Amino acid sequence: MRIKWFSFVRIAGLLAVLSYHFFSNAYSGGFIGVDIFFTFSGFLITALMIDEFAKSRQFKLIKFYQRRFNRIVPPLLLSILVVIPFTYFVSPDYITGLGKQVAAAIGFTTNYFEIATGGSYESKFIPHLFVHTWSLAVEMHFYILWGLVVALIAKRLRHSQLSQGEALKTFRVRLSMLSMIVIIISVSVMGLRSFGLTDYSAVYFSSLTHCFPFFVGALTATLTGIQSIPRRFMKQLKHAKPLTTVIEISGAFIILGVLGYVMTFDSHFTYLGGLLLASVISAFAIVKARTLHQVTPNIDEPKWATFIADISYSMYLYHWPLFVIFSQMTSVFWAVILTVAIGVPCSAISYYIIEPILAGKHPHAIKKVNTLPKVKSLMLLVTIVLLGVTGYTIYQAPNLTSLEQRLWTGSLYQARDNLNTTKDVVAASIKQQKLAKENKKAATIPKGVSVIGDSVTLGTRDYLQKNVADSTVDAAGERTMDLAYQVMMRAQSNKILRQNVVICIGTNALAGSQEQLNKLVHDLAPGHRLIIVTPYDRRADDTWNSSKLADFERSLPQKYDYVTVADWQKKAQKHPEVFEGTDGVHFAGRHAGDVIYAETINEGLQTAVKGPVKK
Incomplete structure (x- = not known):
């Protein structure tokens, strides 16, 4: 079930991150786009978990991991293979320690790799090409641990004597309580560890201190939902008005936009509650998007919004390394143009063609069945070439700039x-x-x-x-x-x-x-x-x-x-x-x-x- 208007939440997160990286001086707090993504991921994953439990009174952990792997890993690997050939246009300094960067990215440990090497979006003279994958590391840590915890709770309730309705209610309550506990711990640790710091990168990158947006989203999912909806929220949906809901969600996006202008990476306020505020407002926007879906049954989401939302994850993967490379070759304006011109097509091909093929599905973008074998052969050939280029580049990459x-x-x-x-x-x-x-x-x-x-x-x-x-x-x-x-x-x-x-x-x-x-x-x-x-x-x-x-x-x-x-x-x-x-x-x-x-x-x-x- 695809919820209309969720695309605008994804778009808000993507625009914030792109604006921050492209125009960091003008939009200093755009890093909250990551927190928008985190909150949305926590909501969506937890809501789907609840829906699955509501239907079958169980949660299949292995299949959950498979879905997450298929969604996250192929685009990541593809982006690395596509980006590395572009490094030959700039100084070898930009591939220094490339093997370690790639290993950290595909091993989902970039956040701790950056902490160990003193990495930061704000201060590095030669930025790591894959520093942005720190967020994927935190996200993957959330999926692994939260999935395991939810599976254990579901298993215990599956064999209980509770009725289906009581079991579902208990399931929600337990996920809700756990989410609240993690939010309190994570926010508190971030706040306490931020005192006395002049560089906040360690508390920003850490999975422990920056996991609370996921659980803000998870808590929101337990109180609302997608298909399986609590009675209280259902009553709210019945009384909701389209115009009022549009005004509310627009207000949420405006506040997030303002936060992106006023927040800064090196402000203590950011870590004492600024990021939490951004997450809470994001959760509010998600709830209003879910409400708007319910009260606009005869209005379709714009196709352009659906398209941007579909490619948002892959575009996030491509934009940073491409922009770092192109900004060394030309002005910021043209670097942005080149990044978008290359990143958007690559992201679309990844989402609409390559990912479905790797998942064993026939891509909707390929209409003729007899075309698919040719596409697969071309994919294999290009992959072999890119693997060769990547392997050679990593082999000859310097250890020091x-x-x-x-x-x-x-x-x-x-x-x-x-x-x-x-x-x-x-x-x-x-x-x-x-x-x-x-x-x-x-x-x-x-x-x-x-x-x-x-x-x-x-x-x-x-x-x-x-x-x-x-x-x-x-x-x-x-x-x-x-x-x-x-x-x-x-x-x-x-x-x-x-x-x-x-x-x-x-x-x-x-x-x-x-x-x-x-x-x-x-x-x-x-x-x-x-x-x-x-x-x-x-x-x-x-x-x-x-x-x-x-x-x-x-x-x-x-x-x-x-x-x-x-x-x-x-x-x-x-x-x-x-x-x-x-x-x-x-x-x-x-x-x-x-x-x-x-x-x-x-x-x-x-x-x-x-x-x-x-x-």
């Missing part, structure tokens, strides 16, 4: 050089302290420059040490402001922090970076000058944390006379050629990038030395 290789090499050289430099600085510091003690004067601070930076600084470290006079460089990939603070304080306590301290942090700016920088400024010992290098990210607009941090940094010299800003953001914007073909943050070891980065720091130092040190 070119940037990671440079940073790893730079880290080794830094460790060697810092060891020798630290010995010299410590020796000089001890000598100065000894002389100061003998002369009964305060120990002097080591002269020179201490540069503390992130991966951008690490990538140009050798050039900096040669072209920033009397400097030491301590840089590391993915270093955040709080980590930079720790590095500075450790050097300060060991008496090796030089007089002029250069902080090149901010590309990895997370919520709380401004507070951490304030703490760094406050705890810097007297006798030092602070030079802050603003972060640059070509992708960022004014709403990004790195941009907000840069604006905040520019205000500090007005408050503190010992603080100077070296504006790398403005300098880099004047040299777009340095970032061509890169992630827009690192300049790929280009000498021109090394030169202007060092110039920026030296200009900041020249201004700083004319001013006072901290009193």
Whole structure:
């Protein structure tokens, strides 16, 4: 039984996700589209479970797993095979660790793979092509565990002495109670674990903390349903009015749309109740869609809506990797056009032709029976070719991106050089302290420059040490402001922090970076000058944390006379050629990038030395 108007719930989820990935700056909360999908899946699966139990007083677990496998796995495998040949149009960096990504995707463990590797839609410079399959992992975990639990409940009730009506009522009640318990646990754990975090990826990706939308949908199914409907909800259906229902469901979609604009990935509110709110509103929309089906018996759902809903799952699979690839080749506008132009036909072929064939059915899209063998032969040939391309691509995929290789090499050289430099600085510091003690004067601070930076600084470290006079460089990939603070304080306590301290942090700016920088400024010992290098990210607009941090940094010299800003953001914007073909943050070891980065720091130092040190 196909429920009319459910298609619009699927479409709402798909549009939210696509808008978020295509235009994340403009639609920062579109990730709630995943929660719309989760809620709908929980509702639909649980409602079908109840319908099956109502008919036969049992729930066939193996057949349930088979249906889920046939619906989820073939489109996933097909999307991987189709997407991988497109990777030859971009840098090999985009297939780094491809084998692990594919294994995680088809093993439905992408969410924990991303947690383990520090993955995030928000912060990765080279995003994983299949990071979006984290949601499939959570969904599959739900299907496996919920299916098992429901089968056990159904088995116990099947052999009970209860009448069919009483057994069905008990079945609903138990599923309802379990759903409520899981919702409370999942929401509570997400909220508690979110406290103190600056990167929320771990609580976002986790199956435990992000499973509650499924159970919001499941709870809704126990109270309403599809074919087997409780009396209370049946009464509501009888009294429902088409116009009122249309207004209510439209209001729900409008609220979801507004949430997509106001919510952000790095907001604590998102994890303290924002996602739950989106799930509850989605459940309301689902109920109203079910109601609208009942009160519009003579109105058909638009064919275009049915089509989009049918291909929504496959389109979700295709859109992310295709967009990542095409956005490296052209503008966002054309990347979106290409993604849709390729993703929609592939999704339609998958749903209307390939999936039915693999399920042993004759596709309705193929009218002539004698055409089917030719289609199967073509499918086999294309599959063999794509398997060969995929296998070869995975085999020769690098384990590290070119940037990671440079940073790893730079880290080794830094460790060697810092060891020798630290010995010299410590020796000089001890000598100065000894002389100061003998002369009964305060120990002097080591002269020179201490540069503390992130991966951008690490990538140009050798050039900096040669072209920033009397400097030491301590840089590391993915270093955040709080980590930079720790590095500075450790050097300060060991008496090796030089007089002029250069902080090149901010590309990895997370919520709380401004507070951490304030703490760094406050705890810097007297006798030092602070030079802050603003972060640059070509992708960022004014709403990004790195941009907000840069604006905040520019205000500090007005408050503190010992603080100077070296504006790398403005300098880099004047040299777009340095970032061509890169992630827009690192300049790929280009000498021109090394030169202007060092110039920026030296200009900041020249201004700083004319001013006072901290009193």
